[in-house]
Amino acid sequence: MKGKLSKKKIDQLRKRLARKPQLVWDALGPADKKKVFGFAEKYKGFLDSAKTEREAVRHIEAFAKKKGFKDITKAKGGKKFYKINRNKSIALAVLGKSPLVSGVNLIASHIDAPRLDLKQNPLYEETDLVFLKTHYYGGIKKYQWLARPLAIHGKVLKKDGSHLDLHVGESDKDPVFTISDLLPHLARKAQAEKKVSEAFKGEKLNVLIGSLPMGDDETEERFKLAMLDYLFTTYGLVEEDLVSSEIEIVPAGKARDVGWDQALIGAYGQDDRVCAHAALEAVGEIKAPQTTALALFIDKEEIGSDGSTGAKSRFLEDFTADLLEITGEEAGGKALRSCLMSSRALSADVNCALDPDYQEVHEKRNAARIGYGVCITKFTGSGGKFGSSDANAEYLAQIRKLFNKSRVVWQTGELGKIDEGGGGTIAKFMAVYGMEVLDCGTPLLSMHSPFEIASKADIYMTYKGYRAFFNSK
Numbered sequence: 001m002k003g004k005l006s007k008k009k010i011d012q013l014r015k016r017l018a019r020k021p022q023l024v025w026d027a028l029g030p031a032d033k034k035k036v037f038g039f040a041e042k043y044k045g046f047l048d049s050a051k052t053e054r055e056a057v058r059h060i061e062a063f064a065k066k067k068g069f070k071d072i073t074k075a076k077g078g079k080k081f082y083k084i085n086r087n088k089s090i091a092l093a094v095l096g097k098s099p100l101v102s103g104v105n106l107i108a109s110h111i112d113a114p115r116l117d118l119k120q121n122p123l124y125e126e127t128d129l130v131f132l133k134t135h136y137y138g139g140i141k142k143y144q145w146l147a148r149p150l151a152i153h154g155k156v157l158k159k160d161g162s163h164l165d166l167h168v169g170e171s172d173k174d175p176v177f178t179i180s181d182l183l184p185h186l187a188r189k190a191q192a193e194k195k196v197s198e199a200f201k202g203e204k205l206n207v208l209i210g211s212l213p214m215g216d217d218e219t220e221e222r223f224k225l226a227m228l229d230y231l232f233t234t235y236g237l238v239e240e241d242l243v244s245s246e247i248e249i250v251p252a253g254k255a256r257d258v259g260w261d262q263a264l265i266g267a268y269g270q271d272d273r274v275c276a277h278a279a280l281e282a283v284g285e286i287k288a289p290q291t292t293a294l295a296l297f298i299d300k301e302e303i304g305s306d307g308s309t310g311a312k313s314r315f316l317e318d319f320t321a322d323l324l325e326i327t328g329e330e331a332g333g334k335a336l337r338s339c340l341m342s343s344r345a346l347s348a349d350v351n352c353a354l355d356p357d358y359q360e361v362h363e364k365r366n367a368a369r370i371g372y373g374v375c376i377t378k379f380t381g382s383g384g385k386f387g388s389s390d391a392n393a394e395y396l397a398q399i400r401k402l403f404n405k406s407r408v409v410w411q412t413g414e415l416g417k418i419d420e421g422g423g424g425t426i427a428k429f430m431a432v433y434g435m436e437v438l439d440c441g442t443p444l445l446s447m448h449s450p451f452e453i454a455s456k457a458d459i460y461m462t463y464k465g466y467r468a469f470f471n472s473k
Helices: 007-017 030-049 055-064 188-192 222-235 239-244 271-284 315-326 333-340 357-361 393-405 427-431 456-471
Strands: 080-085 089-094 106-112 115-125 129-138 150-157 164-170 207-210 245-251 256-258 264-267 292-298 342-347 374-377 411-412 436-441 452-455
Touching: 007 427, 030 055, 030 222, 030 271, 030 456, 055 080, 055 089, 055 150, 055 271, 055 292, 080 315, 089 271, 089 315, 106 315, 106 456, 115 222, 129 245, 150 207, 150 239, 150 315, 207 222, 239 245, 264 292, 264 456, 271 292, 271 436, 271 452, 271 456, 292 315, 292 456, 315 333, 315 374, 342 393, 342 456, 374 393, 374 456, 393 436, 393 456, 427 436, 452 456
Parallel strands: 106 292, 106 342, 342 436, 374 411
Antiparallel strands: 080 089, 089 292, 115 129, 115 245, 129 207, 150 164, 150 245, 256 264, 264 452, 374 436
């Protein structure tokens, strides 16, 4: 039995053996802090210009072109390529020195976010007001969308074959839209005495868009008719055009600094555009990697990754096959499978940060915290890890070693207590190919709300971690 140890010896022993989470701000010098705040400004610009998946693709494509990436469907040579899938997902790649068949370093994020979509026949009037019917997309708390300024973003394909991009409610000169809420004086039976899930109905998320009539009091649906006249005069739209449209209702307003010290960012859509932006900036800096760097920006994650632009589609396979062809490698089924199976991936998605006011839903020893760096999530799912790819220890060891070597401040996290709830990411759809996959992203407060909160320090460490991953062998 050892004799009594001095305090110095005990401190040395603890430092050598125990793991202590590190606050990012404690690890940064003055020059690094400037980089953190500078990076945050670029990120806020991305959030403001990419409130829908279509807008995100346009932003990513413009960025890619500035960085020298070429459309792989038109290019005949080079090292940096991109490809767009139906204007709602996009992939970028920087070819490495090693053959593609030996695998790629893949970072996959999603660019869709919870929102309200218009129904196909949305326009109606009720009690002399004009509304749009919506169907919510993804997991939302319905009450968070009431009595707040909203904007309209989207695309309409008109009967003459032309298309229209709508973007209304973001400029100071624009009107905004809203969903009205019931005053507290009358809400006791209708809302207050009910469960939250019962008090707020999806069919009542109707967006108020107008209140001016046309004609006289004998004119049928005179308020709706006035709105139709406005839409035709302003945009050349008729009501049937709304059938062939994808119009999204999102919170109006720009990303904002939160707190007097401006160390946090509050904005809509940070799940998962915080990881998408970090991956974009990281892949844009890659020059001549040993292993091909591939950044995938995908749609439909918030509703299960189904559809032709989601992670369950064959877009990744298609783009990888294009890369094999352009490098002159065998692009058949066996080569493609070998490439994907030999690949390493980060499923770039956010995790929930420990909320000080709701600590009871977290298991504090295993919860991510704001300000403690990029979060590694070994497994997601719910209950007994149902619906999770669950990364293996060997791959976790690789990423841990890489981040430590690259001075990336990182932490681990889970999606709440075991039986509290849970959630999933696109990791399991990447794992289908047999590649190594690990969830890795920025922790957020108020996740899935219209105003999510992230730490600028964590955002920067996410970018720094992704850059190290793309540059790894």
